[in-house]
Amino acid sequence: xxxxxxxxxxxxxxxxxxxxxxxxxxxxxxxxxxxxxxxxxxxxxxxxxxxxxxxxxxxxxxxxxxxxxxxxxxxxxxxxxxxxxxxxxxxxxxxxxxxxxxxxxxxxxxxxxxxxxxxxxxxxxxxxxxxxxxxxxxxxxxxxxxxxxxxxxxxxxxxxxxxxxxxxxxxxxxxxxxxxxxxxxxxxxxxxxxxxxxxxxxxxxxxxxxxxxxxxxxxxxxxxxxxxxxxxxxxxxxxxxxxxxxxxxxxxxxxxxxxxxxxxxxxxxxxxxxxxxxxxxxxxxxxxxxxxxxxxxxxxxxxxxxxxxxxxxxxxxxxxxxxxxxxxxxxxxxxxxxxxxxxxxxxxxxxxxxxxxxxxxxxxxxxxxxxxxxxxxxxxxxxxxxx
Numbered sequence: 002x003x004x005x006x007x008x009x010x011x012x013x014x015x016x017x018x019x020x021x022x023x024x025x026x027x028x029x030x031x032x033x034x035x036x037x038x039x040x041x042x043x044x045x046x047x048x049x050x051x052x053x054x055x056x057x058x059x060x061x062x063x064x065x066x067x068x069x070x071x072x073x074x075x076x077x078x079x080x081x082x083x084x085x086x087x088x089x090x091x092x093x094x095x096x097x098x099x100x101x102x103x104x105x106x107x108x109x110x111x112x113x114x115x116x117x118x119x120x121x122x123x124x125x126x127x128x129x130x131x132x133x134x135x136x137x138x139x140x141x142x143x144x145x146x147x148x149x150x151x152x153x154x155x156x157x158x159x160x161x162x163x164x165x166x167x168x169x170x171x172x173x174x175x176x177x178x179x180x181x182x183x184x185x186x187x188x189x190x191x192x193x194x195x196x197x198x199x200x201x202x203x204x205x206x207x208x209x210x211x212x213x214x215x216x217x218x219x220x221x222x223x224x225x226x227x228x229x230x231x232x233x234x235x236x237x238x239x240x241x242x243x244x245x246x247x248x249x250x251x252x253x254x255x256x257x258x259x260x261x262x263x264x265x266x267x268x269x270x271x272x273x274x275x276x277x278x279x280x281x282x283x284x285x286x287x288x289x290x291x292x293x294x295x296x297x298x299x300x301x302x303x304x305x306x307x308x309x310x311x312x313x314x315x316x317x318x319x320x321x322x323x324x325x326x327x328x329x330x331x332x333x334x335x336x337x338x339x340x341x342x343x344x345x346x347x348x349x350x351x352x353x354x355x356x357x358x359x360x361x362x363x364x365x366x367x368x369x370x371x372x373x374x375x376x377x378x379x380x381x382x383x384x385x386x387x388x
Contacts, residue, residue, distance in 0.1 A: 003295050004050075006032035008040040011057055015284020019292065034291045036284075039063060047072055052385065053294050055287035058083060058274055059146075060230065061304050062203060070305040070356045073323035073383020077290040077302050081146035082282040083274035088150040090273050091228050092158070094252040095134055095196055097267050098224040105129035135159035140190030141181075142166075142210075143200035143229070144173050151198060153178045163190050191218035198226040199233050213238040222249045228273045231255035240266070298360050298387035306358050307351035316346050316362045319387040320372075324359065325380040326352040334359060337374045343367075360387075 004026040005019065016025060016036075026032055030048040036055050041063045054064060055077040069076050097103060108125055112118050137160055141152045144166035153176075156162045162181045166173070169183070177183075184190060190197060197219070201207050211225060212235040225248060227234050234251075236259045242248040243265035252267045253260060260266040274283070286302075293299045298321045300309040306323065324330055331350055338345055338361075347362040367386045375384045 003034060004028075004032045005034045005036060005291070007036045008042070009036075009038035009057075011036045011038070011287075012281045012284035014281040015057070015286075015288045018285060018288045022296075023292070034295060036287055036291070037064070038283075047074060053077065053291055055079075055291045057280070057283035057287045060203070062230070066305045070323075071382055073385065075294060075300055075303050075323075076305045077287065077294070077300075078304055079283045079286040079290070080302060082286045083276075083279035084146040084150050086276040086279035087147045087228055087273040088154055090254065090269070091147075091151050091198055091226060092154055094226050094228065094267065094269075095139070095155075095198075095224070098196070098226070098250040098252050099134050099137075100131035101129040103267065134196070136161070137195040138163065138193055140165065140194035140197040141200065142187060142190060142197065144169050144177060144183075145200060146173075147229075148198075148200035149173050149176050151200065152181045156180050160196075163194055165190050188218050191215055192220065194223070195220065196224045196226065199229050201229060201233065203230040203232055208232050209235045211235065211239065213242075216242045216247060219247070221247060223247070224250045224252065226252045228252075228254045231257065236260055296387075298385070300358065303353075305353070306356055307353040309349055309351055309358055309360050311347065311349060311360050311362065314362055314388045317365055318363045318367045320361050320363060320367050320375075321385045321387055322359045322361075322375060323382040323385070324357055324378075325382070326355050326357040327380055330357070330378070330380060331359065333378050334361075334375065337371070337378075338363070341368075341371050341374070343371065356382075 003023045005023055006026055006029045031050060033050055034053045036057060038057050043065050051074055053075045056064060057079055059078055059080050061076060061078050064076055066076055112121060115121055135158060139155045139160045140163045141148045142165050144164050152162045152164050156178045164181045164183050165187045210233055216238060225239060239248055239251045240259060240263055250265055250267055254269050254271050254273045256268050256270055260268050290301055297313055298319055299311060300306055322334060344364040345361050346364055350359040372384050372386060375381060
């Protein structure tokens with residue numbers, strides 16, 4: 002029996018997928034798995050019972066990844082599960098920037114008591130008319146699951162789309178419309194595009210990437226959209242550029258005192274992945290990832306360990322060893338297997354940055370003595386007997 006604790010409310014569509022071998026528990030210290038959405042875990046102490054954390058969403062800034070790795074706790078996310086919900090809001094954001102729909106609605110509210118409002122509308126509407134997005138140039142920075150959907154949707158709406166991603170995956174390339182112009186220099190997007198939307202993870206290398214220097218390269222009257230992470234944009238620089246007339250609108254899904262209520266800033270209350278469908282999709286994917294790992298040791302969509310797929314174990318046992326990505330670890334592992342007379346029938350060793358995992362199918366059950374010998378090896382974070 003595996004115990005699962007939900008730190009946030011997780012869609013029942015997802016948790017109903019747990020089999021009878023799982024129980025949802027209130028005691029987090031008794032849990033082998035944790036499901037989380039936005040709750041911060043940085044100040045938490047993790048029980049030795051905990052094997053995995055699954056984030057029902059893409060961003061994992063609320064989870065201490067390095068701490069988890071050193072304890073052999075696999076952290077999953079759910080890339081692409083909420084992509085359509087975010088894509089639709091990005092398209093809405095472009096339309097709101099192009100046509101002053103919000104300003105028009107506010108004017109109607111303010112003039113609601115005018116008995117001649119219909120007549121007044123004909124005079125006022127020119128102030129909110131705006132422009133069309135068809136034929137305009139859109140730059141998409143980051144061509145992951147969301148970026149590709151945004152690029153394809155904009156292309157279908159008649160926009161001229163430029164895409165930038167130095168780490169474009171094969172899968173993303175296959176899904177990207179051939180009409181999207183793939184550029185290798187982000188400055189080409191800055192110089193050419195009327196609309197720029199960002200869809201990259203928040204890393205040290207991307208933090209504040211839209212700043213005064215980047216804006217200086219952009220077209221006069223550019224519209225900037227940020228539905229990824231607030232810290233990707235130096236928002237004080239954007240607000241200043243709006244005041245100077247260089248930036249027409251900044252559309253963001255992350256309210257804060259810098260942008261809330263500022264003229265030229267269109268700010269929504271973090272709605273991107275909050276649709277019912279997105280929450281259901283994320284929950285289902287997170288639960289499936291969790292079950293496959295707990296039952297089989299397979300790792301898919303982990304952000305702190307590499308992908309591993311050994312299928313269903315057909316031998317006497319399966320052992321997963323989480324360790325530092327350093328030389329001679331396999332030699333040390335196999336030496337212990339030999340000393341204990343345990344034959345290896347199948348093995349995978351993969352690494353991700355400083356972390357690595359070795360999964361072995363063995364023809365004899367793993368004993369406590371055997372596990373302790375593996376755990377004693379310098380550089381080993383954790384040894385888990387899957388079966």
